[in-house]
Amino acid sequence: MIRIIIHGCNGKMGKVITKLAAENPDFKVVAGVDKNTSPLDFPVYSDLKDVKEEADVVIDFSYHEAVPNLVKAALQKKLPVVIATTGLSEEELKVIEEASKEIPIFKSANMSLGVNILINLVKEAAKILQQDFDIEIIEKHHNMKKDAPSGTALMIADSINQVLNDKKEYVYGRHTKTEQRKPNELGIHAVRGGTIVGEHQVIFAGHDEVITISHSAQSREIFGYGALQAAKFIINQKPGLYTMEDLVKKG
Ligand SMILES: NC(=O)c1ccc[n+]([C@@H]2O[C@H](COP(=O)([O-])OP(=O)(O)OC[C@H]3O[C@@H](n4cnc5c(N)ncnc54)[C@H](O)[C@@H]3O)[C@@H](O)[C@H]2O)c1
């Protein structure tokens, strides 16, 4: 049985992880951490360093500013971490990278299998269509989401740039632009409203034709399920920074 600490346990995703773990005998939530310490069926702390329970892994769905402190405490406790939180700054990413030299860390802005398949399809399309098609990404999320654009949209954009030798320059929205789109631009646009779980469309627009590759999340459980799979994977790894690609490769 894998013993989990949920960082961000009182949030929307924290509650999804709690439910999925309760339904699966392979997992047990032994404690939670959240700045909101409302009681749950396990002890809830305001800081990982104060957690007394023994655990195998921390799963984090919280807020970007909380991540460096989480990682430092995980380092002290020598605990593997699954980081799903998005909106991380360059500095926060550096803290994660440094810590991954000493503990195994799994990080993905999207824990669903589907988005990771979409990324493979988008990379292939970008290679084939790079000369004649403009690429734009539209993402849509619920009205409670704090970061924009989504971590997933940025991950998709980075994967396009990876296969196109960094030739794309990201343009976030166009309201300040009064000039024609340049071929090397990659537009990224965020929509927020209602209870949309998460939608990503990658548009390849050519002369008189458009190809759209899209993913629609229909529940938060797909992210929760992926995070539990990531937890199972990361507890057996050496120190390092792992992604969904490593998990998918393993099969
Ligand atoms: N990678 C993925 O697949 C995926 C999927 C869904 C959400 N997310 C990301 O996960 C994060 C959380 O999403 P959510 O919808 O559960 O948000 P939420 O706002 O419902 O929950 C966040 C929780 O973190 C807690 N928190 C905030 N600051 C904290 C701090 N300093 N220390 C401890 N706890 C703190 C909040 O009190 C809250 O309970 C967001 O960054 C979101 O983008 C990622």
Ligand SMILES: O=C(O)C1=N[C@H](C(=O)O)CCC1
């Ligand atoms: O609900 C959210 O917040 C989500 N955030 C991730 C992102 O920023 O890409 C993944 C989808 C849900």
